[in-house]
Amino acid sequence: MKPSKIIIAPDSFKGALTAKEAADIIAAEAGARFPGCEVVIMPVADGGEGSAEMIISALGGKMYTANVLSPDDRLIDAVYGVTAKGAAIIEMAQSSGITKQNGLHPMTSSTYGFGQLIDSALRRGAEEFVLCIGGSATTDGGCGMAAALGALFLDENDCSFIPCGETLGKIKRIDTIGVDKRLSERAFTVMCDVDNPLFGRNGAAYIYAPQKGATPEQVAELDSGLRHLGDLLSDHFGRDYASVPGAGAAGGLGAGCMAFLGASVKSGIQAILKLFDFEKQLSGADLIITGEGKLDTQSFSGKVLSGVLSSAGGVPVWSVCGVCDCGEALLRKYGVTVFEASDGISAEESMAAPAKYLGIAAARAMLAIDAADNI
Numbered sequence: 432m433k434p435s436k437i438i439i440a441p442d443s444f445k446g447a448l449t450a451k452e453a454a455d456i457i458a459a460e461a462g463a464r465f466p467g468c469e470v471v472i473m474p475v476a477d478g479g480e481g482s483a484e485m486i487i488s489a490l491g492g493k494m495y496t497a498n499v500l501s502p503d504d505r506l507i508d509a510v511y512g513v514t515a516k517g518a519a520i521i522e523m524a525q526s527s528g529i530t531k532q533n534g535l536h537p538m539t540s541s542t543y544g545f546g547q548l549i550d551s552a553l554r555r556g557a558e559e560f561v562l563c564i565g566g567s568a569t570t571d572g573g574c575g576m577a578a579a580l581g582a583l584f585l586d587e588n589d590c591s592f593i594p595c596g597e598t599l600g601k602i603k604r605i606d607t608i609g610v611d612k613r614l615s616e617r618a619f620t621v622m623c624d625v626d627n628p629l630f631g632r633n634g635a636a637y638i639y640a641p642q643k644g645a646t647p648e649q650v651a652e653l654d655s656g657l658r659h660l661g662d663l664l665s666d667h668f669g670r671d672y673a674s675v676p677g678a679g680a681a682g683g684l685g686a687g688c689m690a691f692l693g694a695s696v697k698s699g700i701q702a703i704l705k706l707f708d709f710e711k712q713l714s715g716a717d718l719i720i721t722g723e724g725k726l727d728t729q730s731f732s733g734k735v736l737s738g739v740l741s742s743a744g745g746v747p748v749w750s751v752c753g754v755c756d757c758g759e760a761l762l763r764k765y766g767v768t769v770f771e772a773s774d775g776i777s778a779e780e781s782m783a784a785p786a787k788y789l790g791i792a793a794a795r796a797m798l799a800i801d802a803a804d805n806i
Contacts, residue, residue: 546579573687
């Protein structure tokens with residue numbers, strides 16, 4: 432079969448290749464085998480550190496630097512991107528990530544710098560915002576972010592302050608009169624692949640705060656503060672955000688983004704596919720090739736492969752991966768054809784020269800396309 436259009440949309444091969452590097456390798460094999468074929472390169476980011484730069488590189492646009500507050504209240508430089516179509520891609524890890532502070536500060540770390548990045552992109556004219564909220568240092572429910580954008584948090588003496596994890600319980604009242612009105616005119620999407628609520632045993636504090644240095648006693652205090660914040664948000668905005676899946680992401684920043692920005696929470700892969708106009712790109716496509724380092728059962732639950740499969744619209748999906756840990760029955764169930772970089776060699780050997788062996792696996796895939804009567 433001579434395909435007329437192939438979409439190449441791999442994830443990163445963790446520890447071996449970026450999504451862009453993997454996409455370029457597979458695309459090179461497709462171009463060599465089928466010179467007249469339209470090859471659409473669509474490397475997929477997961478919302479973590481480096482996502483903004485990768486997305487801007489793929490879609491076109493520009494990276495900007497802003498001087499913002501770190502989680503531990505130091506001035507740092509943080510970057511974000513704005514696509515050629517005016518969509519801001521902002522990683523909270525750039526401003527409020529656990530790697531942006533000196534030591535661990537689970538009770539006092541703040542998302543204020545993340546709000547400053549949003550404000551910077553707003554002043555640059557961004558019309559749409561994609562917020563990547565992985566890798567946080569914080570458990571402030573997004574209050575720091577909201578304060579940077581004009582929200583006031585008042586204590587029992589009606590004095591304003593910027594809440595952090597240990598002072599969430601001191602908030603008596605929220606005032607959003609001073610929040611920039613332009614925010615309500617912009618579309619915000621949170622890239623989130625967790626479904627934790629704001630508080631409780633499966634909430635932000637109990638699940639994630641220990642990773643940020645919190646003791647069991649501090650976890651209980653943080654959870655109490657988030658519970659209090661959830662009640663305040665419900666009273667102020669007239670909606671329960673605390674139990675929405677993803678509210679507990681990034682120390683409750685998910686709930687903060689929903690409440691203060693009107694953000695919708697989407698899986699990372701769905702948000703990325705929307706940015707790439709995936710539905711439009713499907714027109715005329717004969718095949719979608721995705722890929723990842725290790726294809727296993729989790730790949731079919733919220734990961735890149737599952738998102739591509741659910742959005743493929745009947746276009747066949749193949750995977751060129753590092754190693755496949757799935758049985759044939761599962762692959763047949765989802766109709767996925769797999770080509771492994773580690774085929775015939777050990778995973779360790781393929782990892783030692785990932786570009787070489789991914790290229791070999793991609794070449795096998797192209798031969799299989801050429802030999803097929805139809806995909």
